[in-house]
Amino acid sequence: MREALMDAMQALFSRRSIRTYTSEAVSAAAIEEMLEAAMSAPSAGNQQPWHFVVVTERKLLDRIPEFHPHSLMCREARLAVLVCGDPSLEKHAGYWSQDCAAATENLLVAVHAKGLGGVWVGVYPREERVVGFRKLLDIPEHVIPFAVVPIGHPAEQKPPRPDRYNKARIHKNRW
Numbered sequence: 001m002r003e004a005l006m007d008a009m010q011a012l013f014s015r016r017s018i019r020t021y022t023s024e025a026v027s028a029a030a031i032e033e034m035l036e037a038a039m040s041a042p043s044a045g046n047q048q049p050w051h052f053v054v055v056t057e058r059k060l061l062d063r064i065p066e067f068h069p070h071s072l073m074c075r076e077a078r079l080a081v082l083v084c085g086d087p088s089l090e091k092h093a094g095y096w097s098q099d100c101a102a103a104t105e106n107l108l109v110a111v112h113a114k115g116l117g118g119v120w121v122g123v124y125p126r127e128e129r130v131v132g133f134r135k136l137l138d139i140p141e142h143v144i145p146f147a148v149v150p151i152g153h154p155a156e157q158k159p160p161r162p163d164r165y166n167k168a169r170i171h172k173n174r175w
Ligand SMILES: Cc1cc2nc3c(=O)[nH]c(=O)nc-3n(C[C@H](O)[C@H](O)[C@H](O)COP(=O)(O)O)c2cc1C
Pocket: 015, 016, 017, 018, 019, 070, 071, 119, 120, 121, 122, 123
């Protein structure tokens, strides 16, 4: 258990956004395991109000930057996972975006733990990006594209663990 705990801390401290990728394929088994990690995230009342669109078609990946200005890396990625929220699945109204954020972070850490690279690319609440994904991927109106994570084998290395520990943001007992 202690060993498992250390592994998790190491993954959290060394994860970085990776935006360039090699052409090497990502196995179906790796994709499935990363999605399993995403769906292991906590959610309000365990409502799990998410869907995941796994985009592997080059034609589709290439079109994402047409409506999302900070997503050029999709043109190099082997796949991208679009995390979507479905408020109709909520038991506790209003929490879907927090649940999807937890799933997105789990996915990112799993990508890193498997030796792959990925980056959280924000979609919601930017309306043009939400609409762009709905049109591109035939997503129903009641489902909200939340974030997209382009994934591939890393073609860049980044120093691990930028020091973001900030004592000034910690408040003990009272502000
Ligand atoms: C809500 C959110 C939206 C983001 N959107 C983008 C994006 O559109 N494009 C991008 O390249 N990176 C995006 N990022 C990644 C951040 O730029 C990155 O996490 C941050 O600079 C810290 O670097 P690190 O992930 O390497 O620690 C986003 C991250 C979050 C959490």
